[in-house]
Amino acid sequence: MWVYVGRRLLLAIPTLLGASIIVFAMVHLAPGDPISAVMPAESSQAEIEATKRAYGFDRPLPVQYLVWLGRVAQGDLGKSVATRRAVILDVRDALANSLVLALSSSLLAFVLGMAMGLLAAFRQGRALDKLASAVAVVGVSVPHYWAGIILIIVFSVQLNWLPAMGAANDPGVVEYLRHIVLPTVALALIPLGVITRVVRSAALDILNQEFVLALRAKGLGARRVFSHVVKNSAPQILTVLGLQFGFQLGGSVLVEAVFSWPGTGYLLNLAIFQRDIPVLQGVILVLATFFVLLNLAVDLLQTLIDPRIARH
């Protein structure tokens, strides 16, 4: 098992390096060069060249990459071309807000999705099962940015119950909670659909195995059978929970744009329209690193719960 853990840890390194190459390449995907886009129109050729040198854009690509990677490894993501602030500071603040939103929406989706998936499996074919299937299909089909707008129309514009935009300016807990409700619901829809579906099918797989029949034949009550089913489907359920949490963190760009929630997605959106490539790179690199580490953690946790996985 430890060999497996070691190998899995080592495998994460090339993935992270590869991701860093993609992020680095983004500068050169951009049309024009990153400097002239933000320089005032009247600046002279000499001024442009000087700025290029200051940012290191005049050196060969592999050198630029290594220099950049070396800085990133020390936590220096460069300076925003638009605001001249250190990118790491902006990303840190935004990441905190995104984490809160990812946690709240994941929690909502996990609790509801687990409950519906398990109930549906135990009531296979009945009304509740059909409802769960409908929720699953709607959850993965609905464009969540549109769902966010619908929530705003209903709860902010028509009913005037909850605020439509932003996080609260004054840091009162109640206001903060009121602002986070709608984005949380909008962001929870996709994982809710996915989790309901996976939990239902995982529980059904176990329910159809012979040992469950044996448990029932032994006279075990419904509640004890239930606990056996949950225990046995845990590895599969855990995987989907972990992955979905990762998707929440990186996938909230559109929802954050709808609600002007000041997280990484909002920052990314801002960076794209100001053509602020260092910020764009910083946000994506930090999110990708989180995502890779989270996947790693899920894999390792899975092996811990079910050691059979390591033998494959």
Added chain:
Amino acid sequence: MAVSVALVEAPAVAAAPMSYWRTVAWRLSRDRATLVAGGVLVLIALSAVLAPWLAPYDPSAGSIRLRLAEVGAPGHVLGTDEQGRDMLSRLLWGGRMTLVAGLTPVLVALVLGAGLGVAAGYVGGITNTLIMRTMDIFYAFPAVLLAIAISGALGPGLANTLISLSIVFVPRVVRVAESATVQVKGLEYIAAARASGAGVRAIVRHHLLANVLGPILVFASTQVSLSIILAAGLSFLGLGVTPPAAEWGLMLNTLRQSIYVNAIVPALPGLAIFITSMAFNLLSDGLRDAMEIRG
């Protein structure tokens, strides 16, 4: 249930075993949800293709006096948008754009991904390692983030949307194609074909592809809905087609400011995305069940 199925199936079995594809077609013909979804998709596709003839108005001609007319307004069945343009006409034209932007990346991924995946799976060795490890790198990003990041770096435009979404979907298809190929390659009948002197090309064409394409196609069909949501999402962020073109995501974006004036009309483009993506999901679910492909 089980009894009635047996009764229907029995004569067919007695006469001649149904071919795989006839069995699939027979199963699909009894699956109501899939049939309805398929019907809805045919309607959506037809209305997109026939938009120039169906649309009652020019989709980009507005009228200041007629801004944000309610649904059911005289002459404008689905109302008008924030520039007084007819919503029905714009939704019809917008569907063309959204379908092209959503379907093309999956088709590209299907061709490129199947090619790379089958090659990686069949050849194995260092080719496999090289292709598969490269694909792994793209899995370091959640799909939405990867699409927005690449589109954001490339800038707005339909071509850039197609590029960034293709980059999202190719690695996914490669993974499925590779694992299906590795599985089939290990089966005895491939070894038998090889032993009887069949060349690589004949094996891949006649024996491998026939058994690998099914799962790949079904997987690709599950990705269409996500691709449509992402394509519309990119133009919702201002990264897709540029105004004044009609596209569902872009329409949703420009109408967003008007929700305080008119609550129904701004929701319509999103409803269109929702219905289309749900129909594709139901169809691919039905296909998967009918073809008995798990996963």
